[in-house]
Amino acid sequence: MxxxxxxxxxxxxxxxxxxxxxxxxxxxxxxxxxxxxxxxxxxxxxxxxxxxxxxxxxxxxxxxxxxxxxxxxxxxxxxxxxxxxxxxxxxxxxxxxxxxxxxxxxxxxxxxxxxxxxxxxxxxxxxxxxxxxxxxxxxxxxxxxxxxxxxxxxxxxxxxxxxxxxxxxxxxxxxxxxxxxxxxxxxxxxxxxxxxxxxxxxxxxxxxxxxxxxxxxxxxxxxxxxxxxVAGFIGQSNTVPGRVAGRENDTYLVETAEGPIRSLGPDGLSGEVRVMIRPENITTDPGGGTAVPAANMLAGRVVKSVYQGDGCILGIESAGGTAFTTNVRADSPLGAGAAVIIGFDARQAWAIPA
Amino acid sequence: MRKTLWDYVYTAILVLIYVFLMSPILLVVLMSFSGGEFLALPMEGVSLRWFETLFANSRFYDAAAHSFRLALVSALVNGVIGTLAAIYVAHFASPRLANPLRVLMVGPLLVPEILTAIALLFFFFEIGIGNQYSVAIQVGHIVVTFPYVFLNVASALFNFDRSQEEAARSLGAGRWLTFRRITLPAIKPGLITGCLFAFVISFDIFNISLLLKSVGNNTLPLELFDYLRFNFDPTAAAVATVSIFITFVAVLIVDRTVGLRSLRF
The missing domain is CATH 3.40.50.300 (P-loop containing nucleotide triphosphate hydrolases)
Incomplete structure (x- = not known):
């Protein structure tokens, strides 16, 4: 009522x-x-x-x-x-x-x-x-x-x-x-x-x-x-600009400077978009990339690491030039300058009309 | 905290200022108890004879009563119109209008009293009332003492959190009830100080009274002036003493009933 x-x-x-x-x-x-x-x-x-x-x-x-x-x-x-x-x-x-x-x-x-x-x-x-x-x-x-x-x-x-x-x-x-x-x-x-x-x-x-x-x-x-x-005002977010290139079931394929990214998004999306990923949904792997979700995998380099007590905030620049922020455990071996593979699931990426 | 040299200097300056302000008043009070024939120092003995002369003189009585009535009406009327004006300027006037209005409202303080008196004199004769029935003098007193109520109430309103009024409205109170139960108590200290000022100033006004008084109705300051023109005995000091005493009692009563200490300057 x-x-x-x-x-x-x-x-x-x-x-x-x-x-x-x-x-x-x-x-x-x-x-x-x-x-x-x-x-x-x-x-x-x-x-x-x-x-x-x-x-x-x-x-x-x-x-x-x-x-x-x-x-x-x-x-x-x-x-x-x-x-x-x-x-x-x-x-x-x-x-x-x-x-x-x-x-x-x-x-x-x-x-x-x-x-x-x-x-x-x-x-x-x-x-x-x-x-x-x-x-x-x-x-x-x-x-x-x-x-x-x-x-x-x-x-x-x-x-x-x-x-x-x-x-x-x-x-x-x-x-x-x-x-x-x-x-x-x-x-x-x-x-x-x-x-x-x-x-x-x-x-x-x-x-x-x-x-x-x-x-x-x-x-x-x-x-x-x-x-x-909304994405920017509520919580932290990483965004990657791109264009919708196709759709498989409920997943969009977005062409970006980082290569194709698989992402969810509202129905009827087309043209220019931005893909948003929350920091906590990004997985990092200093090794060969076996530990990250296979759907979206990007190579990059750690540009800064800030100790926060309960963990570290990592600033990562990917090969395509996008800045990502994510959180890792305080005992993570990743420090500034380290090469890193980051990955996130298609279900945890969200495309927004640009 | 340790006292420095400056603390002593400040105290000394303060004492000097008070001596400068208070000594003439104290002197007048002192001389009203003089036993001599003239207002002069040194005093020749101590007596209450000038108070006797004073209380035997009905002209002073009538003048004091007239002054008291004028002051009371000025305080009460300004309590209403000064508050209304302050509310309008503080709460309802557009920001562009508020400042010019504020200056306009304190106008009577800025214009020399004698000019206000002359203007009012012309005005009242022009409209045919002249100086009958003490209308002109009463209006003059109200005009001149208006800024005191206006300024005090306006400053109370500027310090007042208006969301209190909104809270009252949301709780179901209409405009009038909100004013009576919420706004009025908040501005009460300012209103009372303002009225007190209006009363005391009105009691003291000379120029306005001189020009606008109705025939035969002297105020206390006028009566005193008339008296001093032909006599120079301590009766005048006795009048001053009584008048100071009345003012003092008025302030004391206000302080005891509503508390001047609650006023924050």
């Missing part, structure tokens, strides 16, 4: 178009991330849904109701802001109580719901504190609790982890994800951090320059990127 639908949303700031034909269907209970570089329109999209920005063209449906022109206070949303936006003159309880009072919920009911939500975000015992007396992580959880206590139909999160330090950020990812699963609330999460989007989302919407580049589950986004931009 769809809880939220964006239908061809367009938005302009003066002459600049910041959103172009945004179409999005979000199902009940789904966790969707809007991901992209700064200025891609992800926050603007969220603010349009929240009602803080007006939409120039297009329609926003909540269920079957057209809410395009509704005031923010009538949209039944919970929102968590990057700055948390806690009310500094109110205690934790008063912050949480605000939305309930506005909804004219009876005092006894309010107390019960506030206690339940505070327990959920593990802040029982902090009721009387003011926001300034809490740590960043605790403030963050108060902001989450304040948005959830009104039991909204959709939860909107605008880069809520951006102001936390790294270790806390990792914990909070799983905390928010768990909480979302338990409550079962439809959630839209804006972030520029791809790993955050990856671990939390049911579906990721990758945006760039006001358009949706790709929309799909994390695995699809990572393994089957629809465009160069």
């Amino acid at each position: 769809t809880t939220l639908r964006l239908d061809r949303i367009n938005k302009f700031y003066g002459a600049v178009q910041v959103l172009r034909n945004i179409d999005l269907d979000i199902a009940q209970g789904e966790f969707v991330s809007l991901l992209g570089p700064s200025g891609c329109g992800k926050t603007t999209t969220l603010r349009c849904i929240a009602g803080f920005e007006t939409v120039d063209q297009g329609t926003i449906f909540f269920g079957s109701r057209d809410m395009t022109r509704a005031m923010p206070e009538h949209r039944d949303l919970g929102m968590v802001f990057q700055s948390y936006a806690l009310f500094p003159h109110m205690t934790v309880t008063e912050n949480l109580s605000f939305g309930l009072e506005v909804r004219k919920i009876a005092a006894a009911d309010r107390a019960r719901r506030i206690a339940a939500v505070l327990e959920m975000v593990r802040l029982t015992g902090f009721e009387k504190r003011f926001p300034r007396e809490l740590s960043g992580g605790q403030q963050q959880r108060v902001a989450l609790a304040r948005a959830l206590v009104i039991e909204p139909s959709v939860l909107l999160l605008d880069e809520p982890l951006a102001n936390l330090d790294a270790s806390l950020r990792d914990d909070m990812r799983f905390f928010i994800r768990d909480l979302q699963r338990r409550v079962g609330i439809t959630t839209i999460y804006v972030t520029h951090d791809q790993s955050e989007a990856m671990v939390m989302s049911d579906r990721i919407v990758v945006m760039n320059r006001g358009v949706i580049e790709q929309c799909g589950p994390p695995r699809e986004i990572y393994e089957r990127p629809a465009s160069q931009m």
Whole structure:
């Protein structure tokens, strides 16, 4: 069941178009991330849904109701802001109580719901504190609790982890994800951090320059990127330019400077393409090439090796002049200057229209 | 931390500045308790006789009451219109308009008071109100003290994280409720300081009052000036002392009720 639908949303700031034909269907209970570089329109999209920005063209449906022109206070949303936006003159309880009072919920009911939500975000015992007396992580959880206590139909999160330090950020990812699963609330999460989007989302919407580049589950986004931009933005990638020369079953044969490369790709691909291979899918062999997949085998030379603790990052230049990056074990004998054979399976290469 | 020579120098400079600022005031207070016939040093004995003269003089009473009314109305009216103006400039005016507007709003501070007074005098006679019913003088006081409220509220608004308002809206509060429960508490310290300034300044204004007052209704500074023209006894110092005392009490009350310490300059 769809809880939220964006239908061809367009938005302009003066002459600049910041959103172009945004179409999005979000199902009940789904966790969707809007991901992209700064200025891609992800926050603007969220603010349009929240009602803080007006939409120039297009329609926003909540269920079957057209809410395009509704005031923010009538949209039944919970929102968590990057700055948390806690009310500094109110205690934790008063912050949480605000939305309930506005909804004219009876005092006894309010107390019960506030206690339940505070327990959920593990802040029982902090009721009387003011926001300034809490740590960043605790403030963050108060902001989450304040948005959830009104039991909204959709939860909107605008880069809520951006102001936390790294270790806390990792914990909070799983905390928010768990909480979302338990409550079962439809959630839209804006972030520029791809790993955050990856671990939390049911579906990721990758945006760039006001358009949706790709929309799909994390695995699809990572393994089957629809465009160069997506491949480059999510994780590390190696790309080899070439031309489609033929197709065998589901495998394309791509003519490149490195010779023919076998690769998967979307249906109907032809002409100029780029073949993308993730670093972890490249196998290296200092010997005769017996240890690498036979489908695609390239000769090359290690140009740099950077020790990383849990392994080394190798920079390899192939015979055809393409730069590859891959990871090897820390005890690998391959050092700068060493000759190497690299290989990757056709199933782990993905061709993208250039 | 170890004190360096500079710490002592800074302290000494600070003390000198305070002595320079405070000694005239202290002198006036001191002289109001003089036993002599004239405002002069050295004092001839100590007495409360000038306070007696003062409280027996109903003209000072009436003038003080008039000044108090003018100051109170100025503070209250500016509390409303100064806040509205600050909200418009800080939140609603386009960036291109905001800066010129800000300068315009503090205009009364930039234009010499006497010019404002003359302009208002012409204006009120032109529209036929003249100097009746203390309308002109009241408007003059409001105009001149307006920037104090505007500036204080505007600076509070610039430090205010507007996503708090958005949070309130998303929680279901309409515009008015959001203003009352979220924005107003955030700008309250600025608003109170602004109103306090407006009150104190209005109590003190001379030029505007001189030109715009209605017949027979002197403000305290005008009354004091009139008095000093013909008398040079310490009653004037007693008036000043009482007036300082009232201001001091007002500041103290504000500090105790809403807390000036919560204001961050």
